[in-house]
Each structure stands twice: as structure tokens, then as C-alpha cells.
Amino acid sequence: GENVEQHPSTLSVQEGDSAVIKCTYSDSASNYFPWYKQELGKGPQLIIDIRSNVGEKKDQRIAVTLNKTAKHFSLHITETQPEDSAVYFCAASGGGQFYFGTGTSLTVIP
Amino acid sequence: GAVVSQHPSWVICKSGTSVKIECRSLDFQATTMFWYRQFPKQSLMLMATSNEGSKATYEQGVEKDKFLINHASLTLSTLTVTSAHPEDSSFYICSARATGRAGAYEQYFGPGTRLTVT
Numbered sequence: 599g600e601n602v603e604q605h606p607s608t609l610s611v612q613e614g615d616s617a618v619i620k621c622t623y624s625d626s627a628s629n630y631f632p633w634y635k636q637e638l639g640k641g642p643q644l645i646i647d648i649r650s651n652v653g654e655k656k657d658q659r660i661a662v663t664l665n666k667t668a669k670h671f672s673l674h675i676t677e678t679q680p681e682d683s684a685v686y687f688c689a690a691s692g693g694g695q696f697y698f699g700t701g702t703s704l705t706v707i708p
Numbered sequence: 709g710a711v712v713s714q715h716p717s718w719v720i721c722k723s724g725t726s727v728k729i730e731c732r733s734l735d736f737q738a739t740t741m742f743w744y745r746q747f748p749k750q751s752l753m754l755m756a757t758s759n760e761g762s763k764a765t766y767e768q769g770v771e772k773d774k775f776l777i778n779h780a781s782l783t784l785s786t787l788t789v790t791s792a793h794p795e796d797s798s799f800y801i802c803s804a805r806a807t808g809r810a811g812a813y814e815q816y817f818g819p820g821t822r823l824t825v826t
Contacts, residue, residue, distance in 0.1 A: 630813040641714075641801050641817040642752070687751060691813055695742070698751045 600625040604699025619702045621688035622670040628690040631671045636685045678706045712804050714818035729787045729821045731802030737782035738804035746799045758785045792825040
């Protein structure tokens with residue numbers, strides 16, 4: 599089955615700096631890669647996703663890149679703000695269940 | 709759009725009792741809903757996949773007689789934790805996948821239910 603690894607597990611950045619979280623996957627059949635933001639005590643919220651026919655997708659300060667050959671994808675947050683502090687999860691799917699990464703706790707220091 | 713609700717948001721129950729958690733898709737129809745369990749500072753663990761009108765598919769190691777799932781309509785799935793014990797205390801989260809959109813992989817998550825068994 600699919601195996602998704604996520605790094606780093608914790609990340610602290612100064613407000614205004616960029617944050618990058620990386621995930622790798624093992625199953626070449628995976629073709630959908632969402633990113634979720636989870637605040638304490640709440641459910642995950644979809645923030646951006648990418649499909650395997652696209653190499654990059656951007657939505658304001660958030661971008662995701664995908665390298666199918668290397669089987670890795672990354673979340674990029676620019677101009678970070680304190681409200682970006684949360685746990686971020688990547689996931690991979692081939693159309694069925696999602697396989698989640700272990701999560702990255704992002705802290706943006708004001 | 710794509711709002712999923714859960715009820716209750718938190719519940720405390722005594723050991724041996726049963727608890728029902730509801731998951732509703734508010735503004736879309738969901739043929740498939742998923743139930744996850746999350747321990748503190750850990751990732752989401754898929755418990756079961758629920759398809760409307762059919763029996764749920766449980767992941768390995770999840771007791772189907774303990775975690776009863778019913779998906780009676782395109783907007784409602786329920787998880788019942790039967791004969792709850794303290795080790796069942798956890799954060800339970802549902803998600804829903806929209807119906808009728810080809811290649812629609814997106815899962816939208818509910819806000820979660822914190823279950824504490826005393």
C-alpha cells in the first residue's frame with residue numbers, strides 16, 4: 599500500500615518568512631495530493647490540492663509543487679502570519695482512501 | 709460550500725454505555741463518508757469507509773461490532789461506539805466526498821467529536 603512521509607515534524611518561522619513542508623509517497627498510482635490545516639481541537643481544513651497532471655498550483659500565499667518522477671510534493675507558505683500556526687497534513691490518494699502524512703506543527707513567531 | 713457538521717462536538721460518557729456521533733454534509737450529497745480517529749499529536753487513522761445504502765468497510769484492526777456505522781442517506785452517517793471503555797476516548801472525525809462529480813477526490817472534514825469515557 600501507499601506510504602506517505604512528511605518532514606519536518608515541527609517548524610518555527612519568523613512572521614513574514616516562508617515555510618516549506620515536504621512529503622514523499624511510494625505508490626506511483628497516487629494521483630491526488632491534498633494539504634490540510636488543522637487547528638487545535640478542530641477538524642482538518644482543505645487548503646490546497648494538486649493532481650498528478652499538474653506540476654504546481656498556487657492560491658495567494660500558498661503553493662504546492664509536485665514532482666511525480668521523484669514522488670514528492672511540497673507545501674509552500676509565503677509571508678507567514680501568526681494565524682498560519684497550526685498542524686499541516688499532506689495526503690496522497692489514487693481515488694480511494696487518503697493516506698496521510700504524520701503532520702507538521704508550524705509555529706509562526708510574531 | 710462543502711460544509712460537514714458533526715454532533716455532538718464533545719461528549720462524556722460512563723464506561724459500558726454507548727455513544728452515537730452524527731456526521732452530516734450540509735450543502736452537498738455524499739455517497740461516501742469516512743470515519744477517522746485521531747490521538748493527541750498524531751495523524752488521522754482511518755477507521756472505516758461508509759457508502760450510502762451499503763455496509764461499511766472497516767480497516768484492519770477496527771472492531772465492526774464495537775464501532776457501528778450507518779449511512780442511511782446521502783447526507784447523514786452515524787458512528788456508534790458501543791459499550792465504550794476509557795481506551796475508546798479519542799477525537800473522532802468524519803469526512804465526506806461529494807457525489808456525482810467525475811474525478812472528485814476531495815474529502816471535506818467535519819469539526820470532530822471529542823469523546824471521553826470515564
